[in-house]
Amino acid sequence: MNPLNMMKMNELTGKFRKNHPKLLRFFDAAQNRIDAGSIIEIKITMSSGESMTATAKVTTDDMELLKYLRNQKL
Numbered sequence: 001m002n003p004l005n006m007m008k009m010n011e012l013t014g015k016f017r018k019n020h021p022k023l024l025r026f027f028d029a030a031q032n033r034i035d036a037g038s039i040i041e042i043k044i045t046m047s048s049g050e051s052m053t054a055t056a057k058v059t060t061d062d063m064e065l066l067k068y069l070r071n072q073k074l
Contacts, residue, residue, distance in 0.1 A: 031070050036060045 038058045045051040
């Protein structure tokens, strides 16, 4: 990754961490509890009131990616 892009990403990640500490604490608490068979659900509610929901059932193949992401310092 381009060093300037990395610096920008670090800056934006820092702002996100500052603005959403409860969300990050949730991810920290959940990350080690997810296993194959877990269901991840994401719901977005727009300012208009419209919402979208997506779900994914975690597979054994997914666990490698989740393990990798857990070890990244974002």
